[in-house]
């Protein structure tokens with residue numbers, strides 16, 4: 463079967479696009495490896511329309527139901543290769559070849575985690591002891607004692623951002639000395655943000671606190687934010703020659719087109735705010751662009 467569009471990734475970006483594409487009467491398949499950031503959110507409180515909050519897993523489940531209701535096909539699998547043959551794309555997922563006229567890459571990013579097993583990490587996330595996104599849940603840590611794990615510009619900026627939610631912030635370099643310049647150290651001192659060098663020798667979890675062991679001290683927090691960077695899942699776009707930023711984000715125009723004709727991108731894989739709402743917004747633009755671009759090749763008429 464030739465699909466109008468294959469969507470790679472079934473998080474908020476991919477599923478929003480699938481809902482739009484299916485409702486445009488286009489044939490769409492979503493291939494999802496189910497390792498997304500949205501599905502890992504214990505509960506999100508900043509998504510408009512959910513005043514009591516909604517667990518990420520429930521949100522994704524609802525979006526899947528909605529996409530399927532309009533005819534989108536969903537496949538649990540990983541796309542391991544993406545090739546272009548003339549005007550069509552061939553995605554390989556678990557020995558299956560999926561052929562489509564257009565591709566939307568909505569594969570997200572993977573956060574670098576503190577050193578701990580998957581099981582303990584999931585437990586820490588569920589209890590809000592480890593967090594990744596101050597924009598998302600800074601409100602929830604208001605006036606609490608918070609650690610920020612990371613160093614350099616990224617962690618420095620994250621600690622400063624969090625300073626408007628709480629006055630009790632400690633910046634910890636996970637591996638050794640901090641990689642901060644004198645001016646940054648002065649700024650930390652001015653805003654009363656303590657900083658300690660690693661290495662982190664261990665992390666202990668309790669019901670409502672998390673303890674970080676350094677070689678010379680033990681620090682206990684209500685939560686820690688991991689500001690340790692991430693890997694952008696843009697390798698499939700790169701294999702087709704799409705332009706990426708230095709950080710690995712896929713470059714798109716204001717209609718979510720990449721530099722490869724027929725390949726579009728939306729969500730965290732694209733440079734942006736990395737929020738559910740912006741992933742959905744980009745996906746709605748991408749889906750409408752895909753529909754309009756496909757119409758230029760082959761007018762879609764209802765018989």
Ligand SMILES: Cc1cc2nc3c(=O)[nH]c(=O)nc-3n(C[C@H](O)[C@H](O)[C@H](O)COP(=O)(O)OP(=O)(O)OC[C@H]3O[C@@H](n4cnc5c(N)ncnc54)[C@H](O)[C@@H]3O)c2cc1C
Nearest residue numbers: 471473475495497498499500541570598729730736737738
């Ligand atoms: C702990 C945490 C809490 C957060 N809280 C909030 C919040 O409260 N509010 C908010 O707005 N945002 C929050 N975010 C950010 C939010 O999760 C992301 O911005 C959002 O999920 C981006 O959607 P996405 O569809 O681009 O990516 P994702 O949700 O990450 O989905 C990408 C999907 O693509 C799949 N995939 C990747 N590569 C392939 C492949 N080759 N083949 C098949 N599938 C593939 C992945 O497995 C995954 O299922 C939070 C993030 C984290 C980590």
